[in-house]
Amino acid sequence: MKSLKKVVCIFLTSLILFTTAAGCTTKTPGSTTSPSPTASEPANQEPVTIRFMSWGPTEAITTPIYEKIKENFEKENENIKIEWVSVPFGNMKQQAFIYAASEDLPDVVESHISWTPSFVTSDIMRPLNDLFSEDFLNDFLPESLQEGSFNGELRAVPKALTPVVLFYNKELFKEAGLDPEAPPKTYDEMLSMAEKIAKLKTDSGDAIYGLGEPVSKQANTGQLSLRNWYNFEAISFDQDGKITINKDAAVDTLAYYRSLSEKAIAPQSALPKDLRNLFAQGRLGMMFDICSTATINLLSGKGKDFEKEYGLALVPVNKTGESSSVSVTYFLSIANNSKNPEEAAKVIEYFTSKEALEAFVEADNPFQPARVSIMDDPVFNNTDTQKLMRDQYVNYNNPTPPNNEKLEEAYVDIITSVQEALQTNENLDSIAERLMGKLTSIYK
Structure with a gap:
């Protein structure tokens, strides 16, 4: 008798477990189910937002250029969004140090050659050598990299330059x-x-x-x-x-x-x-x-x-x-307080690319690239103004x-x-x- 009761109990327990398990996968007509995330299939994450501080988005000439570059970057990098922190040119340096004092300096900061020394010799910008490949850094004009370095550490990547x-x-x-x-x-x-x-x-x-x-x-x-x-x-x-x-x-x-x-x-x-x-x-x-x-x-x-x-x-x-x-060089740095330096580095890589700088040229801003691999591209050498700039910079320019x-x-x-x-x-x-x-x- 005891053995029969034991068999019945085992049967009922198995039936309950089976029914419970089946209930977890039962679908009503027309419904769909999504598999639970696994270690190999992580749940979708919100895009990372990179705050980008510059005077460019505030000026009539350059606002559409920056917006175009932002749009193209976000199409290619769906997991990264750019948020402008627009500051007038004359207030950039002061505002950067104000943000830094409260550890709220935007991830990427653009700078002019005249105040870049104050950025790279302070602790508000992080060293960059570990964020970029050697191939990427070796593609820049050595003198431009030197202008963004201090004590052997790169702290500002040259975006573009223009001679006087x-x-x-x-x-x-x-x-x-x-x-x-x-x-x-x-x-x-x-x-x-x-x-x-x-x-x-x-x-x-x-x-x-x-x-x-x-x-x-x-x-x-x-x-x-x-x-x-x-x-x-x-x-x-x-x-x-x-x-x-x-x-x-x-x-x-x-x-x-x-x-x-x-x-x-x-x-x-x-x-x-x-x-x-x-x-x-x-x-x-x-x-x-x-x-x-x-x-x-x-x-x-x-x-x-x-x-x-x-x-x-x-x-x-x-x-x-x-x-x-x-010449005047424009630089991009990453804040020491940035929580997403790798994503910020991707933004910088794109802003120094041919695709990004071409947007400036198309809008009659004849910047010269700081990257050797694209300096000779016809896009940057097809007008008399561009040719004159190239001649002045390459042949008759003094180092900073x-x-x-x-x-x-x-x-x-x-x-x-x-x-x-x-x-x-x-x-x-x-x-x-x-x-x-x-x-x-x-x-x-």
Whole structure:
């Protein structure tokens, strides 16, 4: 009897277990079931959002470009989304350090060459060598990688670059009795032409300036002014980053700037954007600038038709015996507080690719790639402007000073000395000596 009860119990238990198991897989008509996630089939995860801090999405010229690059990237990388953190150009550096103080710095941060030293020499940006392959990093111009490095660590990847060249207004050349197809070849020719143009007036009697040099007291204008210090052979750096300053040449450089004020050739305390506005209005005969043709065309109100009224040329020759300029590089870094550095690295890889930079070219922003494998691509070399940029950068460009915790301060010191020459009657020897003392203390 006991054995029978035992058999019945076993049978009933088995029946209950079978029924329970069957109930778990029973489907009603028309219904479907999805298998539970397994170790080999993880559940779908939400896309990773990479916050990208830049001034590009805020500006009329570049907003559609950044949006196009973002759209194309997200199509190719469905698991990564980009969220813009848009900050005006002039506030970028300060805002980055404010975010970093609360450990909320966006994952990817774009920077201008003049404040990149403050980023890479601080601890707000993480080292990048471990996030990118050797093949990827070896594809960049060595000098560009050096500009984004500090103490042997890469902390900023170069996105693109543009050299400083000479813009000249052909219509004002004609009015001043100059050949509109013959830009100046030397500094002396340039100053002579500038004096003639500065005698002109607009129809409403407003001043027309012969030459524009950016001289506002900012680090980026200090970096741009290095072109003149190099051209007068006043400043040089050796391979170890030590500075050499020729006092007599430094005085000559300051005398050049003072002459612009004394002869009323140039506007005072001008930012690069101020010069672009004057040039677009037909009130500036010549100016030194990066190849910002799209911005100038927009400001003129004439679009690409305005390009018929101006030309671009290599920087005129001075004491060095050949054209000599500097370039502006734009960089991308990853915040030290980023929780998704691998995904941020993928964003950077895409933004330095041919596909991304081609979007700038298509919108008349003729940047030069910093990657060797795409520099020779016809996309970046098929217009006269692009060819001139390439010639200026490859053949007649000076390297940026080695990164230093106080390099940005040095840029401000340099442009401060320029302003002192322009706005005071102080002896130029005294100004030069003061600058020499500051720079040699930074680059001992």
